[in-house]
Amino acid sequence: MASLDMNRLMDNARIKLPGALDGTLQLELVNVLNDFFAGSNIWKEDLPFQVTPTPETYLEDPAAWTYTIVPSQGQINRVLGVVTSKGLPVPVGMSIPGEIVLARQPSEADTYTAQVALVLGDQMTKEGYPAFPEWILSKYYNDLLDGLLGNMMGQLAKPYSNPNLAQYHLKKFRSAVSQAKVEAQHENVYRGQSWRFPQNFVRRRFRQY
Amino acid sequence: MALDTVQDYVDRVRVLLQDQVAPYRYPTADLVEALSEGILETRRLRPDLLQNYFRSNLPDFSTANMNQAVPIDPQYRMAFVYYICGMTQLRDDENVQDSRAALFMNKFISQMLTITA
Numbered sequence: 310m311a312s313l314d315m316n317r318l319m320d321n322a323r324i325k326l327p328g329a330l331d332g333t334l335q336l337e338l339v340n341v342l343n344d345f346f347a348g349s350n351i352w353k354e355d356l357p358f359q360v361t362p363t364p365e366t367y368l369e370d371p372a373a374w375t376y377t378i379v380p381s382q383g384q385i386n387r388v389l390g391v392v393t394s395k396g397l398p399v400p401v402g403m404s405i406p407g408e409i410v411l412a413r414q415p416s417e418a419d420t421y422t423a424q425v426a427l428v429l430g431d432q433m434t435k436e437g438y439p440a441f442p443e444w445i446l447s448k449y450y451n452d453l454l455d456g457l458l459g460n461m462m463g464q465l466a467k468p469y470s471n472p473n474l475a476q477y478h479l480k481k482f483r484s485a486v487s488q489a490k491v492e493a494q495h496e497n498v499y500r501g502q503s504w505r506f507p508q509n510f511v512r513r514r515f516r517q518y
Numbered sequence: 519m520a521l522d523t524v525q526d527y528v529d530r531v532r533v534l535l536q537d538q539v540a541p542y543r544y545p546t547a548d549l550v551e552a553l554s555e556g557i558l559e560t561r562r563l564r565p566d567l568l569q570n571y572f573r574s575n576l577p578d579f580s581t582a583n584m585n586q587a588v589p590i591d592p593q594y595r596m597a598f599v600y601y602i603c604g605m606t607q608l609r610d611d612e613n614v615q616d617s618r619a620a621l622f623m624n625k626f627i628s629q630m631l632t633i634t635a
Binding site: 327 | 563564566567569570591593594630631632633
């Protein structure tokens with residue numbers, strides 16, 4: 310059974326969008342959620358992975374420099390940072406989501422942790438809703454509803470088409486995405502700082518290869 | 519009447535056409551054919567109503583299976599009744615007024631595209 314918040318979201322959308330089909334609402338909800346997650350980085354996961362040093366250069370053996378990470382839910386959109394087991398930041402690249410390429414070889418075998426931002430994957434609930442953490446829907450309920458209404462009202466030639474209202478709702482949604490991005494950076498701490506101790510590690514700049 | 523099956527649509531249409539006593543003025547096959555054509559027209563006007571058929575053939579109906587379900591959302595079932603009536607009334611028939619055919623066809627389109635239809 311869908312969560313209380315999800316049922317409430319759908320009921321609100323059904324009332325505000327007369328003539329809309331549930332299948333279309335669910336389809337549009339996926340678009341809204343992906344916009345929200347991709348724009349805000351609010352859905353994060355820490356993924357540990359084992360690294361081992363190699364004498365080969367990247368061009369000689371790219372696979373030895375590449376580590377595949379798989380999230381428990383959703384799919385990886387971008388990597389927010391990688392740290393060693395001692396918490397030191399490590400420069401990496403991720404041209405293909407899920408495949409981390411180290412910029413420098415580790416001096417010894419270690420367990421690195423990658424913090425990644427996720428978007429929706431193929432997992433669906435049995436009611437046909439996309440699977441994602443419930444707290445996000447709970448916290449950003451009104452904002453996601455704005456996104457859903459805006460996307461639906463922006464559709465062409467439907468009983469619920471309304472370009473003016475679509476603009477109004479999407480403006481509110483875009484503003485919510487920006488706010489969620491800031492909240493994600495500050496880990497939901499009011500006036501919190503976007504870095505973690507020790508600060509000088511975060512300020513370091515590494516040249517990417 | 520829930521308008522679930524092909525037979526439900528035919529029965530409902532015959533009420534509006536005042537054609538409920540056999541032998542019928544409008545053959546059942548024609549009404550069923552109009553229902554299939556309504557699906558084609560709906561694919562053009564409201565693809566979301568047929569999104570389950572984006573990767574398969576659209577549903578087609580025949581008199582051989584009058585109990586076949588018509589896979590249309592309940593909100594839009596009456597629009598199909600008007601479409602079948604409109605298509606039937608479009609034919610050159612001394613019982614029919616052109617304005618009545620236009621009324622049914624316009625009713626179908628406005629029910630598909632607007633709220634206040």
